[in-house]
Each structure stands twice: as C-alpha cells, then as structure tokens.
Amino acid sequence: MPLQLVEPKRLYRQIADQLAQLIAHGEYPAGARLPAERELAASFGVSRASVREAIISLEMSGLVEVRVGTGIFVTAQPRSVERAGDAGPGPFELLSARKLVEGEIAALAARNASADHVSALWRSVERLDACIDDFTSREAEDRDFHLLLAKATGNGSLELVVGGLWNQRAELWGRLQRHFHTVGLAQKTIRDHAAIAEAVEAHDADAARAALHRHLGRVMREFQRGVDDAAPRDGDATARRRGKAAP
Amino acid sequence: MPLQLVEPKRLYRQIADQLAQLIAHGEYPAGARLPAERELAASFGVSRASVREAIISLEMSGLVEVRVGTGIFVTAQPRSVERAGDAGPGPFELLSARKLVEGEIAALAARNASADHVSALWRSVERLDACIDDFTSREAEDRDFHLLLAKATGNGSLELVVGGLWNQRAELWGRLQRHFHTVGLAQKTIRDHAAIAEAVEAHDADAARAALHRHLGRVMREFQRGVDDAAPRDGDATARRRGKAAP
DNA sequence: GCAGGTCGGGTGGCTAGGCCACTTGACCAC
DNA sequence: GTGGTCAAGTGGCCTAGCCACCCGACCTGC
Structure with missing residues (x-):
C-alpha cells in the first residue's frame, strides 16, 4: 500500500496526479503507451476501478487518450518547449x-x-x-x-x-x-x-x-x-x- | 439494459451526457442533490462503477460537486436559461x-x-x-x-x-x-x-x-x-x- | 428544558474478481 | 504474397461487498 488509506483526498486524484507527473517528467513521452490498467493497479497497489477513474480524469484533461482494446496513450502534444522547435502557440x-x-x-x-x-x-x-x-x-x-x-x-x-x-x-x-x-x-x-x-x-x-x-x-x-x-x-x-x- | 451494448461511445459518457442534459434542463437545479449513486445506477440500468465514472467526468467539467458521505450536488452555476428555445449564446x-x-x-x-x-x-x-x-x-x-x-x-x-x-x-x-x-x-x-x-x-x-x-x-x-x-x-x-x- | 452523547441508516470511496468485445499480430493455409 | 484464423492482451462493464464518513433522530443526564 504505497498510498495512504484515508488521508487527504480521493484516491483517483492521487493516482491521476502521479501519472500526470510521470508524463510531465517525460517518463511517458507524447504518443507513448501507458502500462495496462491492470499493471498500473498492481504497481500503485490500488484496484483497477480506481485506476480507471484516474484515467478518465486525465482523459477529461486532455492529457491522455484511450483506445479500446489497444491501450492508453499520452496525447500527442507539440514538441517540448525545451526543444527550440515549436508547433502551435507557446x-x-x-x-x-x-x-x-x-x-x-x-x-x-x-x-x-x-x-x-x-x-x-x-x-x-x-x-x-x-x-x-x-x-x-x-x-x-x-x-x-x-x-x-x-x-x-x-x-x-x-x-x-x-x-x-x-x-x-x-x-x-x-x-x-x-x-x-x-x-x-x-x-x-x-x-x-x-x-x-x-x-x-x-x-x-x-x-x-x-x-x-x-x-x-x-x-x-x-x-x-x-x-x-x-x-x-x-x-x-x-x-x-x-x-x-x-x- | 436501456442503453445500447456496444454502440457508439463509452458508457460513462452517455450517462454523463444524460445527467448534464437533466441539469441543463433544470431537472436538477443548481445546488440540488442528485439521486444517490446506487439509485442512478438502478434507474439507468447500469452498474454503480459506470455511474461513478460519469460523475467523475462531470466533476472534472465542474458541473457537479461530490461531498463524501452526503451526496452529489449540482454546482451553483445557472447555465439553464434554456427557455426561449435557444441553447448557447445568441x-x-x-x-x-x-x-x-x-x-x-x-x-x-x-x-x-x-x-x-x-x-x-x-x-x-x-x-x-x-x-x-x-x-x-x-x-x-x-x-x-x-x-x-x-x-x-x-x-x-x-x-x-x-x-x-x-x-x-x-x-x-x-x-x-x-x-x-x-x-x-x-x-x-x-x-x-x-x-x-x-x-x-x-x-x-x-x-x-x-x-x-x-x-x-x-x-x-x-x-x-x-x-x-x-x-x-x-x-x-x-x-x-x-x-x-x-x- | 436542554445540552451532549449515542446510534443507525444513508452516502460516497474503494476493493475483488469476473465476463465480454475489441484490437493486434503471429501463424497457417492457399 | 494473399487471405484467413486464432489466441493473447487490452479496455469496458458488471456484481458483490466492506469501509469511512455524515447527519439526523433519539436518547440520556444535567
């Protein structure tokens, strides 16, 4: 149980936060596939339902795209700002x-x-x-x-x-x-x-x-x-x- | 199973859409409490998990606010001026x-x-x-x-x-x-x-x-x-x- | 009478385990 | 090569259940 039980906020938000961080830090670059829901659930030590809720919230934020039967993908975003190239407004x-x-x-x-x-x-x-x-x-x-x-x-x-x-x-x-x-x-x-x-x-x-x-x-x-x-x-x-x- | 099996889009979105409609049509005015998750699940003929996912998406859209142990409440925002037959800005x-x-x-x-x-x-x-x-x-x-x-x-x-x-x-x-x-x-x-x-x-x-x-x-x-x-x-x-x- | 406590029903939060439909790619027959 | 089949992997959805929390009714005891 890496996540505290009943401490601060809803579980799905904690999971969503952590996933968002991983994406932001380049752990999962744009276009990459996230681990399967079952794997994420296991690695976070939570149930699959909670992972699904987190994914839905990320989906709502446009950070992630779900393709049925295939996987969860980081939304293809324009190149990183650290790269000089830019697509779309900065x-x-x-x-x-x-x-x-x-x-x-x-x-x-x-x-x-x-x-x-x-x-x-x-x-x-x-x-x-x-x-x-x-x-x-x-x-x-x-x-x-x-x-x-x-x-x-x-x-x-x-x-x-x-x-x-x-x-x-x-x-x-x-x-x-x-x-x-x-x-x-x-x-x-x-x-x-x-x-x-x-x-x-x-x-x-x-x-x-x-x-x-x-x-x-x-x-x-x-x-x-x-x-x-x-x-x-x-x-x-x-x-x-x-x-x-x-x- | 009032909802089609494997038709167009994900279940939680259909549920969220219907709830959003109900809210927009004033069925659930701002500040009102929605029926309990279990009731919604029963009345939609879906599982509570799906209702929860829909609620989370509505929560993300800022349409709804969840108070633990108490209920789900429509966020106080009067987007329900549907009356004169027009939706959206004039x-x-x-x-x-x-x-x-x-x-x-x-x-x-x-x-x-x-x-x-x-x-x-x-x-x-x-x-x-x-x-x-x-x-x-x-x-x-x-x-x-x-x-x-x-x-x-x-x-x-x-x-x-x-x-x-x-x-x-x-x-x-x-x-x-x-x-x-x-x-x-x-x-x-x-x-x-x-x-x-x-x-x-x-x-x-x-x-x-x-x-x-x-x-x-x-x-x-x-x-x-x-x-x-x-x-x-x-x-x-x-x-x-x-x-x-x-x- | 009226604080202060208890208690139980209702609510959302979360888990466990399971079945299904869909996608994909490897494999095989032609 | 082309086309088909098939199985593994994936997300979609469900059932069933327990837990923590909130709140109002109901008691106490002062």
Whole structure:
C-alpha cells in the first residue's frame, strides 16, 4: 500500500496526479503507451476501478487518450518547449493572449456583474484557498475562477472564448505544470484572484483590468523564471522570441 | 439494459451526457442533490462503477460537486436559461464578444503587423471584392480577413481565439437559418475591412480598434433590423435579458 | 428544558474478481 | 504474397461487498 488509506483526498486524484507527473517528467513521452490498467493497479497497489477513474480524469484533461482494446496513450502534444522547435502557440503567446482578452473581460465583468456573480467569484477564491494542497483541484479552481469572471460579463460567447483559451492551456499543461505547481505560487494566485474579485465587486472596470493584467503578468514572470532555472543556456531567449511578433 | 451494448461511445459518457442534459434542463437545479449513486445506477440500468465514472467526468467539467458521505450536488452555476428555445449564446452576444475581443486584436495588429501581414490583409479585401456575388466564398473571405488580422498580431493563440469565435458563428447559423446576407451588406463589409486594413497599415492602434468596432457595430444594427423585420415582437429583449444575471 | 452523547441508516470511496468485445499480430493455409 | 484464423492482451462493464464518513433522530443526564 504505497498510498495512504484515508488521508487527504480521493484516491483517483492521487493516482491521476502521479501519472500526470510521470508524463510531465517525460517518463511517458507524447504518443507513448501507458502500462495496462491492470499493471498500473498492481504497481500503485490500488484496484483497477480506481485506476480507471484516474484515467478518465486525465482523459477529461486532455492529457491522455484511450483506445479500446489497444491501450492508453499520452496525447500527442507539440514538441517540448525545451526543444527550440515549436508547433502551435507557446506559453508566452497564450499568456499574452489571455492578458489581452481576459483583461477586457474583467473590465466588462466589473460593469455587468450581478451580486450573484460577485459572490460566486468570492466562493471560488475560498475554494481555491481550501484546496491549496491538491494540485488537481487547484487547477480546476483556477480555471473556474476565470470562467466565472467571463460568466459575470453576462455574455455566453465570452465564456466560450475563455474556455477555448483554457483548452489551449491544456495542450501545454504537461510542460507547464512542472513550473507551476508550488503551493507558494498558488497562494499568490489566491491574492490575485481576490484583487480581481474586489475590483469587480466595486464595479471598477479599470481596476479589474489592471488587476487581471497584474495577475497574468506575474504568472508570465514566474514562468520565465522557471524556464531560466530549467535551461539557463538559451531557454529564455527562445521563449522571449516566441512572445514577440512572428515574421 | 436501456442503453445500447456496444454502440457508439463509452458508457460513462452517455450517462454523463444524460445527467448534464437533466441539469441543463433544470431537472436538477443548481445546488440540488442528485439521486444517490446506487439509485442512478438502478434507474439507468447500469452498474454503480459506470455511474461513478460519469460523475467523475462531470466533476472534472465542474458541473457537479461530490461531498463524501452526503451526496452529489449540482454546482451553483445557472447555465439553464434554456427557455426561449435557444441553447448557447445568441447572435448579439457573439457580435459583442467579437467587438470586445477583435477590437483589441485589431489594435495589437496595428502595433505588430509586418508589411507582409498588411499586404495579406489588402489581398483579402480584393478577393472579397472579386467574389462579391458568391455567397459561399464571400463567407470564407470574410472569415479569412478576421483570421489574417489575428495572425497579424503575431500571436498564434489569438488566431485560435478568433477561429473559435467563427466556429461559434457557424453553430449559430446552423440554429437560426436566417442568413440575411445581402450583396449590399457585403459591399459595406468591403469598405469596413478596407478601413481596418488602412489603420493597421498606418500602425494606428486606436484607429484600428475604432474601425473594427464600427464594422461590427454596423453588422449588429443590420442584424437587429433583420430581427425586427422577421419578428417585430421582442427578439432582442430576449437576447438582452440573457445578458443579465440569471437568478 | 436542554445540552451532549449515542446510534443507525444513508452516502460516497474503494476493493475483488469476473465476463465480454475489441484490437493486434503471429501463424497457417492457399 | 494473399487471405484467413486464432489466441493473447487490452479496455469496458458488471456484481458483490466492506469501509469511512455524515447527519439526523433519539436518547440520556444535567
């Protein structure tokens, strides 16, 4: 029993976390086949049902693809960011796109949000605080906050836009998460979200936009640091170039 | 066995879909408790394991929240405004979302566009002029222009965002057959696109944003006229109501 | 009366073991 | 070579059961 019985969180999440880590660390590269469910169950010391639940959650996150009768495969993702080659948008593009789009969304949300929307935002902040130790639910809560912000604009299309941005993020997830899963970072995120919620509650559009820009700006800087730490040679030059116009 | 044996997709997805429908249709309003897993299993005629998998997928989608020893609860989010016969965002929501998002994209494009990008925009305007009589290629050309504008920002994520907005548009038009697109409208579109291209070429961000706002604002007004003609009652009141908070 | 405890029914969490349908590739006959 | 068969491996799904937890009803005892 390598996993604690009834300690912190649901079993399938622990398993999903561990598998996600293995994938992120390159143990199972994109396109690779994971061990069979029965093997995973044995090696984790859990039942096959729990493994299946974990797999389903990974499937939902787009990290993994299940082919019946064949196996479970790591979703084919664009080449790793550490390699200079890039297919699809990189993390900095995504983050600056989010800054642009979600900044305006925050401003509009500040103008349109109802009391219900505001309290939903605050509840999300509280939930994030509550699950600070659980990587998976932290991710979900983060996403939720930004979706709630979009919802607070009262414009369903904008919700879908933000959802699309988070889907883009999911594609980068395996690469990003290594740099993004410290608790300290999550705590800063809580403060940022709270600042945004506050501005929305005050119906201050400019403050909301600014707070969101600060939030994502900080995330960009943190990620930059992560890239520098991981690859002090030229990783950041590559990354920085990717953030500018691509001729 | 009310559910087909080995038909289309995995069981848990079918169950999740049905539950999501029930939630969307207000069968289980926000905050309500779903029937117990065992009951759901019985009523669906499936095993509890499958129900659990479905619940986990709904949990991952943020539709549902599981409280151990207590029950499964619908997450407090009012996506159930199904009433007036429309699911998903309406045309006015989509257009104002595009105004918000693409306005900023136009401004950024004005700052970042290279000479190549600018000439690509002009070529698109010319092509639109050339195929003014062909409804289908006119549509494609229109879409192309807006995608080129996003590409001119140099940010791949923004291209995907605009692509997503046009997908929303495609779905909308599937629902409401009314493509009130006239040649006269297309000619105004050409002028609008030209104005945007001009502002981008001049690297004038504010002018670009304003030109795009004018463009989509005009489209909104035209569409409004179409709605009024077709249904003089309250077509837009519905749309407007959906923009406010849903109790 | 009213705190404070107990207890039991209901709920989700997880395990064990089993059967089925599907995929794949090796093997064999033609 | 081509085509078919067949068996092993895989995920899909089920049954049956025990456990930990939550909560309300029901008792105590002050």
